[in-house]
Amino acid sequence: EVQLVESGGGVVRPGGSLRLSCAASGFTFDDYGMSWVRQAPGKGLEWVSGINWNGGSTGYADSVKGRFTISRDNAKNSLYLQMNSLRAEDTALYHCARVTNDNLFDYWGQGTLVTVSS
């Protein structure tokens, strides 16, 4: 059974940093690209960032480019999102998701909540 479990969320002040983690199990992690998708409270889904199977290719939404960095450790079956210069509009539930050959998502974690507030 595919499982994705996020952690690392919390409350942070504007301008602060946070590092999210996603622990994957139930599939061969380095066979798949991975992504982060967020959902602001009461709002829809927004793709944030993606990474290919070996970390050699990454992509970011314009809203986070230059502030967020995605990475992975295949030896630990883990995905990460380093978030710097956080803004109030980054407040959201952050899901990690497994990426299909179509660059979209088949399995999702429950998410970790990030709140940016002074």
Place this chain on the structure above:
Amino acid sequence: QSVLTQPPSASGTPGQRVTISCSGSSSNIGSNYVYWYQQLPGTAPKLLIYRNNQRPSGVPDRFSGSKSGTSASLAISGLRSEDEADYYCAAWDDSLSGGVFGGGTKLTVL
């Protein structure tokens, strides 16, 4: 403002057939596959339809998808109370080099 356009709400009575539309452009729906997700309250999104009209194992055949040009739609037949959820369409966008979503449609079963 979402890149893909969905109606914010839809409704139907048990047993009815409901459709949810998703409109995009040549850089996303027009040139890539469409996926649909169901999000029950307080849960993670669940893949409902992939590659425009394919159902993952375990998804009832009451759910079907279609695509034509730069638009797609999700149909739910034999509506049930447990179908009450938010539904999202998604596609890869070649211009943005990223995944894009619709704003979501809240389905109410009356």
